Structures are given as structure tokens and as C-alpha cells.
Amino acid sequence: MSRPQPATLVTHGGRPQGARVTVNPPVARTSTVVFDSMATLQKALAERTRHERGLLYGRKGSSTGDALEDVLTALEGGHRTRLFGSGLAAISCTLLACVRPGDHVLVIDSCYDPVRRLCAQYLEPMGVAVDFFRPDLSDFAAQIRPETRLVWAECPGTLLYEMCDLPALVALTRQHGHITVAVDNTWGSGLLYHPLALGADISVVAGTKYLVGHSDVMLGAVTTREPGAFHRVADMADLLGHSVSPDDAYLALRGVRTLTVRLRQHQANALTVAQWLQQQAAVRTVFYPALPEDPGHALWQRDCNGANGLVSIEFQPTVSEAQTHAFVNALQWFGIGHSWGGYESLALPMRPARALEGSDWPGRGQLVRLHIGLEDSGDLIADLAQALVLVSA
Numbered sequence: 001m002s003r004p005q006p007a008t009l010v011t012h013g014g015r016p017q018g019a020r021v022t023v024n025p026p027v028a029r030t031s032t033v034v035f036d037s038m039a040t041l042q043k044a045l046a047e048r049t050r051h052e053r054g055l056l057y058g059r060k061g062s063s064t065g066d067a068l069e070d071v072l073t074a075l076e077g078g079h080r081t082r083l084f085g086s087g088l089a090a091i092s093c094t095l096l097a098c099v100r101p102g103d104h105v106l107v108i109d110s111c112y113d114p115v116r117r118l119c120a121q122y123l124e125p126m127g128v129a130v131d132f133f134r135p136d137l138s139d140f141a142a143q144i145r146p147e148t149r150l151v152w153a154e155c156p157g158t159l160l161y162e163m164c165d166l167p168a169l170v171a172l173t174r175q176h177g178h179i180t181v182a183v184d185n186t187w188g189s190g191l192l193y194h195p196l197a198l199g200a201d202i203s204v205v206a207g208t209k210y211l212v213g214h215s216d217v218m219l220g221a222v223t224t225r226e227p228g229a230f231h232r233v234a235d236m237a238d239l240l241g242h243s244v245s246p247d248d249a250y251l252a253l254r255g256v257r258t259l260t261v262r263l264r265q266h267q268a269n270a271l272t273v274a275q276w277l278q279q280q281a282a283v284r285t286v287f288y289p290a291l292p293e294d295p296g297h298a299l300w301q302r303d304c305n306g307a308n309g310l311v312s313i314e315f316q317p318t319v320s321e322a323q324t325h326a327f328v329n330a331l332q333w334f335g336i337g338h339s340w341g342g343y344e345s346l347a348l349p350m351r352p353a354r355a356l357e358g359s360d361w362p363g364r365g366q367l368v369r370l371h372i373g374l375e376d377s378g379d380l381i382a383d384l385a386q387a388l389v390l391v392s393a
């Protein structure tokens with residue numbers, strides 16, 4: 001049989017096997033695991049050092065978590081997945097697993113802002129040098145050093161959805177011996193974008209967003225292409241004591257079952273709203289890679305399987321911050337809040353931090369990031385229309 005499509009993988013992955021079984025895996029709550037003999041315990045310990053599956057102690061994983069990891073590994077097309085208690089925990093553990101004092105890291109300038117803080121407040125004081133590169137890679141090759149050990153990318157970016165030519169980036173790193181390439185794949189969430197297939201070593205997803213999909217669980221996941229990278233990340237996760245509760249793993253698994261249908265609807269709604277926003281006088285730019293006018297459109301068409309519910313707008317430069325706040329306050333169906341990827345619509349004014357002078361974001365007008373949820377798109381447009389009256393000059 002040919003490799004199953006994502007809709008089949010999320011429906012059948014991680015399910016109990018056997019002659020007479022529940023459809024869903026049980027929530028296996030435990031801290032302590034008991035063994036019938038020292039021989040069994042010693043065998044379990046030895047297997048665990050090699051990161052083989054099997055119960056040992058609650059912190060070391062659960063059968064519910066294993067089921068979720070299996071679905072995510074299949075979606076990402078990787079070797080294995082390690083779960084974390086949040087997306088940021090997955091990111092920080094990956095960074096710590098890949099670098100040592102004296103190493104150099106290259107980070108994409110469009111990265112999730114807390115990554116920048118982690119670099120400035122932890123990695124650099126620890127003796128790891130960090131430089132930033134533009135998503136268009138124009139200054140990437142020139143910054144690679146003999147000590148460069150890790151490239152941290154995020155594609156598309158999650159504020160302005162800058163695309164990065166990942167196969168080109170990987171090809172450049174391969175000319176310099178082995179540099180680990182890790183990608184924050186939260187935008188694609190294992191479905192819309194496949195960094196491992198494009199040559200990256202590690203894909204990191206904040207499961208909190210689309211994987212969970214219902215705004216009720218914090219979760220992170222790291223999937224690697226090869227066993228070597230998996231062992232490095234899993235060793236560091238064990239050292240630092242990362243663990244995920246089986247209840248959270250269960251809720252995430254339940255969310256993942258509908259990932260493909262939810263994202264199809266998020267994309268349909270977001271495209272309708274984005275095209276409508278393009279027609280509005282107060283809106284200067286609509287950032288959505290599925291729009292032909294978006295700067296990343298060609299790469300998005302080449303490398304992505306679809307788009308999600310994230311749409312950002314830049315208002316005309318005449319629109320003030322106070323008007324922008326009034327616009328967001330006036331929205332009825334959009335909550336004001338961080339995060340995204342749940343079933344509901346959200347709106348948030350934002351200011352992308354950019355390390356590079358004159359980076360791709362010129363920062364002219366006020367920016368608002370919208371997450372287009374699963375409401376009726378006509379209702380969302382009517383809501384945006386009544387709120388936009390407040391920013392029309």
C-alpha cells in the first residue's frame with residue numbers, strides 16, 4: 001500500500017491493537033510503575049537508556065504519551081517524537097541539546113520572540129555566540145563559522161509568515177560539515193509543512209496551537225529525522241526532567257484526530273477574510289502566504305500543503321495605536337488574547353521584535369494579528385466591517 005495520507009494517519013495512528021480493544025488508548029495516570037522482579041526492573045532500565053519504549057517511572061513517559069508521539073512522528077515523517085509540557089520547553093531543550101559553550105548558533109530574524117530572549121538571557125551569557133539571519137537568506141552563508149553548530153529557523157514565521165527557502169538553507173549548511181538544522185514548525189503543525197522532508201534534522205511544534213486545537217492544553221513536541229538527534233534531545237529532556245501528563249497527552253490526541261478537517265476550514269475562512277481585508281481602504285497590507293500578493297507566495301506554493309487561520313494586517317500609516325486598540329476592542333467574535341490554533345477567533349495588536357537593522361519588517365503601520373477561527377466567515381467579516389469604521393480616516 002502507498003504511504004497513507006495525513007487524514008488517515010491522524011485517524012488510525014496511536015490506536016490500541018488487539019482482538020477486543022477500546023478505540024482510544026486509556027489515560028494511563030501514574031508516577032510509580034511496579035515490577036515483578038529485579039530482573040524485569042533491570043531490563044527496563046537498560047532499555048530506557050537506549051530510549052526504548054516501556055514503562056519505568058511516570059516522568060519517563062506514559063503509554064498515552066507514546067500513542068500521541070506515534071501520530072506526530074507519522075505526520076512529520078520522522079524517526080521519533082519527544083513530548084514536552086509546552087512549545088517553549090521543547091524549544092529550550094532542543095537548543096540546550098544542540099549547543100555547548102564556545103559554539104555558534106544562527107537564528108532566523110523572524111523567530112518567535114521568546115527564542116530571542118532565550119538566546120540573549122541564557123545562551124549568550126553561557127558562552128554560546130548567536131547571530132541572526134534574514135528569512136530571505138541574503139546574509140546567511142556569510143555568517144556561517146567553523147563553530148556554527150545549530151541553525152534555528154521558523155518557517156513560515158508566525159507574525160508575518162515570512163517563507164524561508166529551507167532546501168537552500170540546508171544545502172548551504174551541508175557545505176560546512178554537519179550543522180544541525182532545527183525548524184519551529186508550529187505554523188504547519190506537522191500537516192501544512194514538512195521540514196524533515198525538506199532536509200531539516202529537527203522539527204519542533206507548539207502543540208498548544210493546532211495539534212490540541214481547543215485552547216485547553218499546553219504541549220510541545222520535537223520530532224527528529226534520525227536516531228542521533230532524537231537521542232540528544234531525549235537525553236537532555238530526561239536530564240532536565242521534562243514530562244507531560246497523560247491527561248494532557250490524551251486531550252492532544254483527541255484534538256489531533258480532527259486536525260485535517262479543522263485546518264481545511266481554518267484555511268477556507270481565513271482566505272475569505274484575507275481577500276475581503278485586501279479590499280478595505282484602512283488596510284495597507286494583508287499578510288497571508290496563500291494570497292498571490294504575499295511575498296512568500298511562490299515558496300508557499302512550492303513547499304506547503306495549505307495555509308492556516310493566521311492572517312496579519314498592517315493598517316495605513318495614518319492609523320494610530322489608539323485607533324488600533326479601539327478596533328480590537330470593538331470586535332465581537334474575536335477574543336483579545338495570546339496564542340492561536342484553537343477553534344475560536346482572536347485578535348492581537350503586535351510589534352515584531354527584530355534584531356537586524358532594516359530587516360524585512362519596515363514597521364510603518366500598526367499591525368494586528370488575527371486568528372481566523374471556525375465561526376461563519378460571513379459573521380467574522382461583518383464583525384470586522386463594523387470595527388473597521390473606527391479606523392477609517
Ligand SMILES: *Cc1c(COP(=O)(O)O)cnc(C)c1O
Pocket residue numbers: 086087088089112154158184186187206207208209218219220339
Ligand atoms: C506559541 C508558540 C510557541 C510556544 O508554545 P507554548 O506552548 O506557548 O510554549 C513556539 N513557537 C511558536 C511559533 C508559537 O507560536
